[in-house]
Amino acid sequence: MSNPTFLSKLTDELISIYSDNLSDITIVLPSKRARVFLIDTIQSKLSKPIFTPNILSIEEFIQDISGLRTIDSMEVLFEFYYVYSDITDKKDVQDFETFSYWAKTVIQDFNEIDRYLLDQKHVFSYLRDVEALKRWNLELNQTTKLIDSTLEFWDKLPLYYELFYKYLLDKGIGYQGLLYRESIHNLESFTENISPLNQIIFAGFNALNQAEEKIFQHLMHHQKALVYWDVDYTILQDPFHDAGLFIRKYKKEWKQYANQSFKWIETHFDKPKNIQIIGTPKTVGQTKIVGNLIEEIQKENPDLQNTAVVLGDENLLLPTLYNLPETVESLNITMGYPSKNNPAQLLIAKIFKLHTNAKQRNEKQYTLYYKEVLDILNHALIEPYIDAKKVENVIKFNNFTFFSNDKLFQLYEEHKTNESNPLFQLIFSKWNDDASEIMSKLSQILLVIKSHLTNENQEDIIAKAFLHSIHQVLNRISTFIEKYQSITSLSSLYAIYKQVVDLAEVSFEGKPLSGLQVMGVLESRVLDFENVIITSVNEGKFPSGKSTNSFIPYDIKRELGLPTFREKDAIYSYHFYHLLYRAKNIYLLYNSENSDGIDAGEKSRFLTQLEIDFPQHITKNTIYNAHLPSLAYEPIKIKKTQSILERLKEIATEKGFSPSSLTSYIRNPIQFYTQRILRIREIDEVEENIAVNTxxxxxxxxxxxxxxxxINKFLSINDVDSMLQLVEQETIKQFKEIYKEGEIKKGKNLLAFEVAKQNVEQFLKMEKKDVEAGIGIKILFLEHTLEGKIADKSLPYEIKIAGNVDRIELRDNKIRIIDYKTGKVEARTLKVDDFSQLTSDIKYEKIIQLLCYALMFENNLEYKDYPVEAGIISFKNMKVGFMPFGLGKRNSIHEITKETIIDFKQSMLALILEILNPEIPFEEKI
Known part of the structure; x- marks a missing residue:
């Protein structure tokens, strides 16, 4: 790079000052991440081996001064619960789940109060008085139980703080703020014990809390420390620029700078830069652009040295990785991916949900819900390793909604194709309330999955990282279970799991000093890159917005000197501009979709500020939109190949065209192609609620x-009465036959059952009235298969037509062909003036169906002398009764004569010729 990085300049400075005594100095950096880069920089500038300087992160340095061990946020929460339970009446002690919701915020406030060295008694007294004023009422005795409990909570906060602080101190541990406060107590003795040869170097800092300020100034005053800042002159001199807010304050207010030089102020923005501001609709669209930009950078920089992708939104990590070009050989991810989006975590959460609900659903029987079972079986980490497809099909085919885990194991044993899989047993075996045993099972599940993965492809490597992360979470929870003994139920365990996972992150392995660097905003501190791509430069992402996790109101924070969202924005502003300092090529991506919605975005104020302050560096400011084709959608066309023509012949001569297949062609030829030619069936799904077709x-x-x-008997009143008595019994029987194991005794399904029963009863009552009126009704066929032929010299072969008709009866010396419809059918839809338009519009499909039945029935010689009618009985239009097909201008011709059949055949002939014509493709109708 033509511009030396901050760490390179710092190394040159330290070598020039301390020469061969580098090992005597201590360098304190804002993050552990920068240490690797600093060590590499020092090695590159020395010709002989030396002992490395003591390089610490600020957290490690504070830990050294305080003499305490820092503990993570989850351990702090458990320790706080121990103290809280000890000082609270047993009857008032909340379970851990309820406690954790407010305790996390309280701990965060304790942390801030300590880091900023505030008098805790004053703060809590102030907050209590403010809370009391909120509830102030001129009328006496107007308090409620809620108000009393709220005020009691604020009264107890000082006690919680005092006892918790003392408890942690006695154990030699603490949260970050406690370590800061204790480091101030130990600062004098720590300073006295610093060797005269030792010097402390603070490098690359920006926003300091009160404790850090005091430590820095104290050590500088005693000439034990030097501080190296990194700020641009233009930003520092602008009194309103947020990126210089903190450093400007230190330069002005710290007394040490009265006789010490202020290092370093640079003029980074005087040098040429190529800044491109690129907007694109939707968040994920940015990852596509990242991939394209990386390809462009690789043309001049194949190994992608000094190139960084900084993700303003950590959720973009996986989409970004999947969109990187395959030419990226070396990659280092130095950011934590949130565990809540981790596929392994999602699997564990599904398993927790399955068993928690199973225990709550039925105390006597461990009852599983099919959706929860299928969610697990179809999970990407499970599906390849459990041979459960047949079990899934059985569940769907039989409409199993709820079933015991014993039933599930029975199905698995009956339908497995290989030996039993331990994974299936681990996931679905019954859980008790033993938290340690549950954790052991979950850990074993992850280990079994991991044993199937290899290091041969990138997806398996990423999957292993996800599994390892969650395995660590489970191990930590197991440690907490043994240590604190406060987890007594499955729901409590699940709540703790969710708390720990929210705080956990997935760490990826990589080569930290080579190739493309992918990082979050905080991981970029102190580091410099020649090519920088920053994503999600939107309000609410970069900067992160006004969200806060505190019981202390904004105005009180301002008065007490605690940081608010304004200081947070200034920190983000510094990080943003620091990434631009030494970079030559900068690509700033944002979501340009600023309309309302889940994935809407607003352009960050940082971009507007950059456009105003440094317009000379902006070489491109554009919005990329997805390419829109001239046609939004091209209808599917399938040419008729020889194999398709052979399949058509097979249908036409062997199985036969059914009325529904002919109408499906009229509706959409592609539907005909997929269903009849390709024989693709709709997938079986569990009908949790009874479907219309069922x-x-x-x-x-x-x-x-x-x-x-x-059948073949004229109905009597007694016959119909006998059928009416059997309606409920037969309806239940048919539901069980068709709906299999589906639940029909409650909810929507019970209503559907009642509807079916009522429809059958109404039909029979209508039949009874006709019989009572003296109408002779003789059932000839029920659910009868009919066949017919269409032969013509224009056809390549004789065509067979076949289908099932619901009912054929002899009524008053007329043949009546009846089709039942459970949906609503109007009589007018069964009328047609002539057959010229019959096959061109799907609205005539019911007429085609009825006339096909009549055409096929024509072969029945036994009833050839009877007049024939065909029609529909609609169960949602029962009062109309039988609705016959009608022909002619007035639709008054109901009898289907030989002439009607001949005319209809001609229409069918034209349709079939089109279907068989090799020159006419199957074309989708839109």
Whole structure:
């Protein structure tokens, strides 16, 4: 790089001052991440081996001064719960889940109060008085239980703080703020013990809390420390620029700078830069652009040295990785990916949900819910390693909604194709309330999955990182269980798991000093890159917005000197501009979709500020939109190949065209192609609520079995009465046959059952009225298969037509062909003036269906002398009764004559010729 990095300049400075005594100095940096880069920089500038200087992060340095061990936020929460439980009446002690919701915020406030060295008694007294004023009422005795408990909480906060602080101190541990406060107590003795040869170097800092300020100034005053800042002159001199807010304050107010030089102020923005501001609709669109930019950078810099992708939104990590070009050989990810989005975490959460609900659902029987089972079986980390596809199909086919885990194991044993899989047993075996045993099972699940993964492909490597992260979480929870003994139920364990996972991150391994660097905003501190791509430069992401996690109101924070969202924005502003300091090529990406919605974005104020302050550096400011084709959608066209023509011949001559297949072609030729040519069936799904087609099948089958004993017999009133008595029994039977194991005794399904029963009863009552009126009704066929032929010299072969008709009866010396419809059908939809438009519009599909039945029935010589009618009985339009097909200008011709059949055949002939024509492709109708 033509511009030396901050760490390079710092190394040159330290070598020039301390020469061979570098090992005597201590260098304190804002993060552990920068240490690796600093050590590499020192090595590159020395020709002989030396002992490395003592390089610490600020957290490690504070830990050294305080003499305490820092503990993570989850351990702090458990320790606080121990103190809280000890000082609270047993009857008032909250369970850990409830406690954790407010305790995390309280600990955060304790942390801030300590880091900024505030008098805790004053702060808590102030907060209590403010809370009391909020509830102030001129009328006496107007308090409520809620108000009393709220004020009691504020009264107890000082006690919580005092006892918790003392408890942690006695154990030699603490949260970050406690270590800061204790480091101030130990500062004098720490300073006295610093060797005369030793010097402390603070480098690359920006925003300091009160404790850090005091430590820095104290050590500088005693000439034990030097501080190296990194700020641009333009930003520092502008009194309103947020990026210089803190350093400007230190330069002005610290007395040490009265006789010490202020290092370093640079003029980075005087040098040429190529800044491109790129907007694109939707967040994920930015990751596509990142991939394209990396390809461009690689043309001049194949190994991507000094190139960084900084993600303003950590959720973009995986989409970014998947969109990187395959030419990226070396990659280092130095940011934590939130565990809440970790696929392994999502699996564990699903397993927790399955078993928690199973225990709550039925105390006597461990009852599983099919959706929760299928969610786990179809999870990406489970599906390849459990041979459970047949079990899944059985669950769907039989409409199992709720079932015991014993039933699930039975299904698995009956339908497995290989030996039993331990993973299946681990996931679905019954859980008790033993938290240690549950943690052991979950850990074993992850280890079994990991044993199937290799290091041969990138996806397996990433999956291993995800599994390792969650395995660590489970191990930590197991440690907490043994140590604190406060987890007594499955729901409590699940709550703790969610708390720990929220605080955990996935860490990826990589080569920290080579190739492309992918990092978060905080990981970029002190580091410099020649090519920088920053994503999500939107309000609410970069800067992160006004969200806060504190019981202390904004105005009180301002008065007490605690940081608010304004200081947070200034910190983000510094990080943003620091990334630009020494970079030559800068690409700033943002979501340009600023309309309302889940994925809407607003351009960051940092971009507007950059456009105003440094317009000379902005070489491109554009918005990329997805390419829109001239046609939004091109209809599918399938040419008729020889194999398709052979399949058509097979249908036409062997199985036969059914009325529904012909109407499906009219509706959409592509539907005909997928269903009839390719034979693609709709996938079986569990019907949690009875579907319309299932309801229709139940009604059809119930009527079939009720009428079956009376075929070829004229119905009597007694016959119909007998059928009416069997309606409920037969309807239940058919539901069980068709709906399999589905629940029909409650909810929407109970209503569907009642609808089916009522429809059958109404039909039979209508039939009874006709019989009472003296109408002779003789059932000839039920659910009867009919076949017919269409032969013509224009056809390549004789065409077979086949289909099932619901009912054919002899009524008053007329043949009546009846099709049942559970949906609503209007009589007018069964009328047509002539057959010229019959096959061109799907609105005539019911007429085609009825006339196909009549055409096929024409072969029945036994009833050839009877006049024929065909029509529909609609169960949602029962009062109309039988609705016959009607022909002619007035639609008054109901009888289907030979002439009607001949005319209809001609229409069908034209349709079939089109279907068989090799020159006419199957074309989708839109």
């Amino acid at each position: 309801l229709g099948t139940v009604i059809h089958e119930t009527l079939k079995y009720l009428y079956q004993p009376y």
